[in-house]
Amino acid sequence: MGIRGIPGIVAAAIGAAALLLTSGCAAEPPSAPSPSPSTSAVADGLVGGTALAEAEQRLRTTLYLMGMDEPDIGAVARDLVTARELEAGTIELIGVEEQAPASDGAQFGSVQLRVLPRSDSTEQVPVCFSVGYDRHRDDGGTQIACPADAQRIEPPVNTSTVLVVPVDATEAAIAVLEALPATPPKPAEIAAAIDAAVTRPTGALEAAYPADVVVDGDSIGVAFGRTDDCALIARVDGVAEPVHVPSISLQEGELGCYGSTAITTPPRTH
Numbered sequence: 507m508g509i510r511g512i513p514g515i516v517a518a519a520i521g522a523a524a525l526l527l528t529s530g531c532a533a534e535p536p537s538a539p540s541p542s543p544s545t546s547a548v549a550d551g552l553v554g555g556t557a558l559a560e561a562e563q564r565l566r567t568t569l570y571l572m573g574m575d576e577p578d579i580g581a582v583a584r585d586l587v588t589a590r591e592l593e594a595g596t597i598e599l600i601g602v603e604e605q606a607p608a609s610d611g612a613q614f615g616s617v618q619l620r621v622l623p624r625s626d627s628t629e630q631v632p633v634c635f636s637v638g639y640d641r642h643r644d645d646g647g648t649q650i651a652c653p654a655d656a657q658r659i660e661p662p663v664n665t666s667t668v669l670v671v672p673v674d675a676t677e678a679a680i681a682v683l684e685a686l687p688a689t690p691p692k693p694a695e696i697a698a699a700i701d702a703a704v705t706r707p708t709g710a711l712e713a714a715y716p717a718d719v720v721v722d723g724d725s726i727g728v729a730f731g732r733t734d735d736c737a738l739i740a741r742v743d744g745v746a747e748p749v750h751v752p753s754i755s756l757q758e759g760e761l762g763c764y765g766s767t768a769i770t771t772p773p774r775t776h
Contacts, residue, residue: 551651553633558649561621561633568597568619569637569644579604579615582639583661586617597621598658600634613638613645620652665711671731672704672714676748679703679717679728679739683746690726690741693719693765700728720765727768736763 553561568589573582583602591597601618616638623630634652638645672678682700690696700717707714718729727749728739733756738749749768754760761767 552649553631555629557623557627557629557631558633560623560627561635562647564591564597564621565619565635565637565647568592569647573617573639573644575642576639577641577666579617579639580662580664582615583617584664586619587661595622595658596624599661600653600656600659601636602659602662607640611640611642613640615639618650618656619647620656620658667711667713668709669715669731670707670709670712671735671737672707674705675715675717675730675737676739678705679730679737680746680748683726683728683739683741686726686741688724688744690721690724693721696721696726696728718763718765720769722766722769725769727765727770729763729765729768732763733757738763738768740768742769 568586568591572589573585576582576585579602583599586592587599589597592599598620599617600620602615603618604615605613607614616636618634618636621633621635623632632652634650634656635647636650637647679700682696682703686696697717697719700719701714704714704717715730715732720727724744726741726746730737736756738751739746740749751761751767755767756763761770
C-alpha cells in the first residue's frame, strides 16, 4: 500500500469511531410516550384502563343485593338510591327507562348510573353504566358514554296501590261470622259481607286486602294479608275467634296466609 493511502484509511477509521461515539445513545429510536390507561381504550366516549376497572368494581359492590325481586323499574330505582354510594353522591342515578317485557320474567327496564371518581383516584374521569333488570336480578351493567347533559335525578314516585290489612279486620270478620246461620252460605257471599264491614284504609294509595274465605262443612276460615302481615279468623263449632299460628307457617311454601290456614289442623294456638 502506498504512503498516500494511509491518511485516507486513518481518516476513515477516525470518522467511524467518531460516529460510534456520538450516536451510541441513539442506536435505538426513542420510544413513544405510553398512553395513560384511561385513554388507551377510549372510543365513542367510553373509558378504559384503570378508571373503568375501579368504576366496575364499585358498581358491582353497589348492585349487590340491591333492586332484587322488585315489581318494576321504578321500584328498582327507589331501592338503589338507598345504597351507600348513591346516598353519598359518589354514584349518581342519571336515568330510568321502562320497557315492556318480551315475556314473563324478561327485562322490564334499566337504570343509568354515573360513577364519579374518588378524590384519591389517579384518573379523574366519570364512568357511566346502563343496568338492566328483570323481576329477580340485574344484568351486571354495560358501560355507556356519559351524556354531556346528564344530571342526577330522583327515582320515580311510587304511585302503585299498597294493600294493607284493615285495622278492624279481626273484629269485623268475627261480627260477620257470628251472625251467619249454622249452615254457612257460599264463600264469596261471606267474603263480600266481611269486606263491606271493615274500615277502609285512609292512607294515600292504600287499599284493603280482600278477605280470603274458605268453607269446610260448617267451619269457616278467613284471612287478610300476606306473609309478613296476616290476620286469621275462624268459626269452628259455632265459635268465631282469631287464630294465631307460628310465623313460619305463613311463609310461601308452607300453609301461607289463607282462609284454609285458619281451619287447618293441628289445632289453633292462642
